[in-house]
Amino acid sequence: MRIAHLLTARLPVLRAMQRSYGLDVSAALLRTRGYVDGQWISAASDFPVLDPATGEEVARVSDCGPGEAMRAVDAAHRAFHGWKQRTGKERGAILRRWFELMVQNKDELATLITVECGKPLAEAAGEVSYSASFLEWFSEEARRTYGDVVPSPGRDRRILLLKQPVGVASLITPWNFPSAMITRKAAAALAAGCTVVVKPAEDTPLSALALAELAAQAGVPAGVFNVVPCSKEKTPSVGEVLCTDPLVQKISFTGSTATGKVLLKLAADTVKRVSMELGGHAPFIVFDSADVDRAVASAMASKFRNSGQTCVCGNRFLVQSGIHDCFVEKLAVAMDKELRLGHGLDPTTTQGPLINARAVEKVEKQVLDAVARGARVVRGGRRLQGSFMEPTLLEGVTMEMLCTQEETFGPVLPVIRFDSEEEALAIANASAVGLAGYFFSQDPGQLWRVAEALEVGMVGVNEGLLSCPEGLFGGVKQSGQGREGSKYGIDEYLEVKYVCWGGLGP
Template sequence: MNSPVGHLNMQYMSATSEYLYCSTFQINTTLKCLFYEIRKPQEVFVKVFIVTNTHLHPAACVSASASLGLLVSLRLRVSLRLRLCVCVSASACVSACVSLRLRLCVRVSGSACVSASACVSLRARLWVCVRVSASACLCVSACVSLGLRACLCVRVSASACVSLRLRVSASACVSLRLRVSASLRVCLCVCVRVSACVSLRLRACLCVCVSLRLCVCVSGSASLGLRVSLRVCLCVCVCLCVCVSACVSLRLRVSLRACLCVCVLVLQGKPMRESLGEISYSASFLEWFSEEARRVYGDIVPSPAKDRKVLLLKQPVGVASIITPWNFPSAMITRKVGAALAAGCTVVVKPAEDTPLSALALAELAEQAGIPAGVFNVVPCSRESTPSVGQVLCTDPLVAKISFTGSTATGKVLLKMAADTVKKVSMELGGHAPFIVFDSADLDKAVGGAMASKFRNSGQTCVCSNRFLVQSAVYDRFVEKLGQAMDAELRLGHGSEPDTTQGPLINARAAEKVLHQISDAVSRGAKVVKGGKRLDGSFMEPTLLADVTANMLCTKEETFGPLVPVIRFNTEEEALAVANATSVGLAGYFYSQDVSQIWRVAEALEVGMVGVNEGLLSTAEAAFGGVKESGLGREGSKYGIDEYLEVKYVCFGGLKP
């Protein structure tokens, strides 16, 4: 096949009948395996200069290259300041006086007469064991007066005064400042803080053996065998062993979940807590669809003729092209691929060019889980190649189904391409969600819902609230409480820092778009209550605007950033008119305690999903999708698998009544 993209081998896209029609039990089992692969703990041994072994294929988590900076935030200052307090400071052992005053007076007057007097006054502290085995061999034939003051007071006075002043110290404070650290932020950056499994086992064992061997041997001639073999084997093995039990065998238990988390955090900038949440969310779709694979039911329909049976079968559509965005690089893949594999389809995944590693890691896990080769395929590509790869995925006759999540503008282009070969299409496109607060609402809950709905992923989700409509009677109090909550709960920073809630936007263009909307609103009379400034790189201050009107840019186009424009309204009808005055309709939220009003507004909002007194909607069990220009079809829930199935009618005739 002639393909504009050389590395895109379409043969892998053709589904093997063997897999398409395999038993639901097999599909259920492989999807379950993939689910457990993501959750399964793996062991990683970190030695001190960190040698990590995960079973992830290099390509899977590459890039974390050494950004795998373990952040075990172990800072290990183990600050065992080990001053060792053998603090052998001048006293530690032997307090300087092995005072071995070995006055050896040898007189040979005439014949061999030896008068030897040895006085060993040994004062020892700590665990120093001094053994003095003295033996000297002095063979004289004259008169040798040998004064050997072995004053073990460490002086080594000219002839073996062995002055061992054993401050053992050498400042053996070993200071061990066991900062083993070397800034043991080892920054796997993100991951191995990993709240998941850091089974840290510190052992440290330091042992210093100062084996001091001193041998004095004097010899002359005539046999007076004095062998001073002073073998001071000072075994300062002593208690330097004291140390520790601190050492770093650092045996980390890391889950593959954490490795996937690194891909999300490093490439997309999502804070650690949210990255971990996304991986759990991703796994939930695999678990859900592994069970739905058992429930792909057909029908037997009563026939109007006695010699016929009417059967309705459900069969997989075939090869599915899966095109996913950067804001949920793992979850958007599993939400689509889980349903496709459960139905029996093979898939070709084209991840966003900004976040390809999550897709590659999932492909590696799929292989480990036992999914056959050629069933789960990944085609990463550069920004420049994206249009040509997208064209192949949407126009090739071998592709039977397209599932896309992204902007409305891009979705329209893909729909036009798919129309030529009349492919089955699912589209989850842009949103412009209203968030309405009525007079009867519990304001504290409404503020909590607004924080959750707006600032998840720094405002970069398609279901984030975009326009905040607050009824006049509670407007000022809501703005005040929301400002206080923003001050108390939001922290800008690097995603690997534990208290970070807001990371950077995906790129500089995203930050510029938010800044442009703020400037437009302020120029038209809006008031900046909080934030409003762009910081370094693509960081944007969470911003709260008051006195916003419906003619401002931020109320007309999706923001995809941490901007909260608050509009005042007076009546329910006015709020619904503003909320529905848009060409898209993905999600909508409102807070009220009036039951009649809740039913009226829930039915009147022109969106595919409604949150009533709730700011977070997404779950594997619910149908996700929009109306108007927000898309076609549904993902998740029992309806999600139908997007990858065709209903075949079989009329079985010629039966004898």
């Protein structure tokens, strides 16, 4: 079944778009069964994947349970012994081929992302490129897992430090970047010599299964890359297997801080290595010396990408008194000019739906709370039909409001006025989490002071978009532990073994 045909049979506007833009997904990439040990497997039941923009069912996917999860772990364990013996160059060549296949199938992969996640097609295409870039990056890093020869304190021995793959890794990934959050983890793991079991989010399994198909085409051996999709109801039991099975040596999770804490507890009994990329609450600070136009453009890119559903988007916008009114005015004009709500397959759309009705309810609650406490709605503010929320600009926001106390994960931009650098930093750092932070200034001294003082893992200086495979990704405080991407990302899947070689002479 072709996903575009299924969609257009129900929605005349998409049928017309199909004719105009050739949006389609081949049968080879529209996979709806689990992928274990190189085989497509069915489960006893299935669950629906819904288009967030319409609420309509676009596919039904095998609802894997603990049994399928254990099969996947066993397959990954068996495959590990052969995969780790391959040279870094051999593993890198396979990852490079996987990258090339993603690039070749970019349009189809982007369509899948838009249909199951809701983000505009142009953003979805950007995610595919970003996703593929991790395969390219770690295909090269596979050859660079260098160890060390350390000067010995004794003449008759040598000290060697070797890096070796940890083993089977469970990768539990979110819905907001259904392709990139998989490759950012899996590419590093496979480059290191590990094998993986992926549990994609229940809202967005189609992208994960398409990646499995391309992995198979690229020559990734059976059992090295496994995907176990499941419904929300089965997620706890599948997650428990992936976090407690003794054959699993590593867990990598991206999601909420609350869920991350649960997984950490599950991992404790078998002392597994963990990487946790958890919630964010990013401050976005604009000082009086800033280039206001650049700050506004960056705020638009940071906040409204994927309708505000990113863990690193600006969440608290702190603007110094001297430029506050100018910033708000220019931001409102930019919102009017650049933002268009609609279905993500419509090429004029810049703002798609939120992932589901629950997400909209949370955002609406924050807006109503802010208004009740004295904030003013400058733009937007209304919940629309289905899972849509108007892009919203609030001013007069205070630290007592919900939108400044918790991550929004939606298209709400709250502006807080401040007077001094010390005040801005106090507000910015008054959070239990610390993933990303941004600030805008042209004062050289301030650039150094604020970059060093922000309690976050990633800082954007005069820049609102900072993710790339060359730069590391991760946070401090309750935003998690470990790092992804960059030359450090592969270390999350490697153990360092100390070899003391004695008896070498007097």
